Amino acid sequence: MVTKRTATTATKTSSKRASEAPAKVLSAKRVRKVTAGVGKVIQSSPVVKVAKVTQAVVRARRDDRLSHAVRNKVVVVTGATSGIGEDCALKLAAAGATVILAARTPQKLHETLEKIEKLGGKAFAYACDISDMADCDRFCKVVLEDCPQYISHFPWEKTAFHLS
Secondary structure, three states: OOOOOOHHHHHHHHHHHHHHOOOOOOOHHHHHHHHHHHHHHHHOOHHHHHHHHHHHHHHHHHHHHHHHHHOOOEEEEEOOOOHHHHHHHHHHHHOOOEEEEEEOOHHHHHHHHHHHHHOOOEEEEEEOOOOOHHHHHHHHHHHHHHOHHHHHHOOOOOOOOOOO
């Protein structure tokens, strides 16, 4: 004799099993504790330690290449008071470049200049609105007047270069 099972009987048996073993509900505190424990185990694993060492080596090589490329050179960074501009200015100064900072806000320029000096870098800050050509001309003229020791580094030193 063959017994036919229908969908309703299958549902009844699966719900019967579910009611026999009630689901365990974890509190949010317990979940955080378990997650933190798992995170510690992962962080202490040899694979993660090797990955961290590899990242440090890659970062050191990248920093060394940057340092080799910009050491004792003058770099102008616009938008140097926040975001990518500030990050570039800090990294270039740490790599040994003399950084000329340009941005619209003098107070933020001063803050970026202080950060660079704390890193042991050398920088000069100038308020300038790069979107205004007259202000760009003024910026170039002032930088060339304030930093004559760097003019010999510029390729146009012996050419007729005049700002109007």
